[in-house]
Amino acid sequence: MFGRLLRHFRERAGLTQEALGLRIGFSKSQVAMVERGNRPPRGGFVERADAAVGAQGALMAAGEDVTGSYLADWFEDFAKLERLAAARHEYETHVVPGLLQTEAYARTVLQGGYPPVSEDVVEGRVADRLARQSLITRKDPAALSFVLELSALARPIGGRATHRAQLAHILEVAQLRHVTLQVMPPHRETHNGLSGPFVLLETKEQRRLAYLEVQDHRALTDQEPTVGNLFGKYGNMRAQAHDPEKSCTEIEKLAK
16 A cells, blocks of 8 residues: 555656656665565655655655565464464474574575565565564563474574574573473484474463464464364473473584
């Protein structure tokens, strides 16, 4: 909607996308992407555009509701609930969870997506991923727990230096009093999580939800018995995993 409003005022002012870009210090392609809704307006774009097209504050008023997020539409609902969660639990099998990723590690993961996207989009997604990590550092901390397959930690994503820094960061976060991190022993012949990764949320109102994602399919649900079964499964997995102290020891071995 912001993009449509921008286009309306630009055309009413008799400006092309290129001409508007020159007036406000952005390229034609950046103006076009904002108008199409492909990227959020950043870095003074809204204020300068409002003045350049004579919108008399209309664009600035509309821009107050533009979050500037590169999160996918289907992820927004989960992200909003995650920010307010009283507790969050995650089981991961392939990569370090986004909440625990360093900037360099996150950039490597997001650059490897398909179909390929521009560097602007990659950097926007990296920024959004790092912003989500405020859940770890907020003043009223959520109870956070992770059960991770050792294979997810062992893959040297980003190269040796990035991998080593990533493991060091995980060990640092694991020392926080509201974080519990456990590693699933690779020699276990079976455990309750073999059907794949998932995230569990508990809100301050004691609402429980589950988020599942695989390739291009994802689901956010509060329906029973699905949610109850996943919480029960996760409880069993915490008992099947290494305790937090042993888990940190295993991660330290990887780092060495």
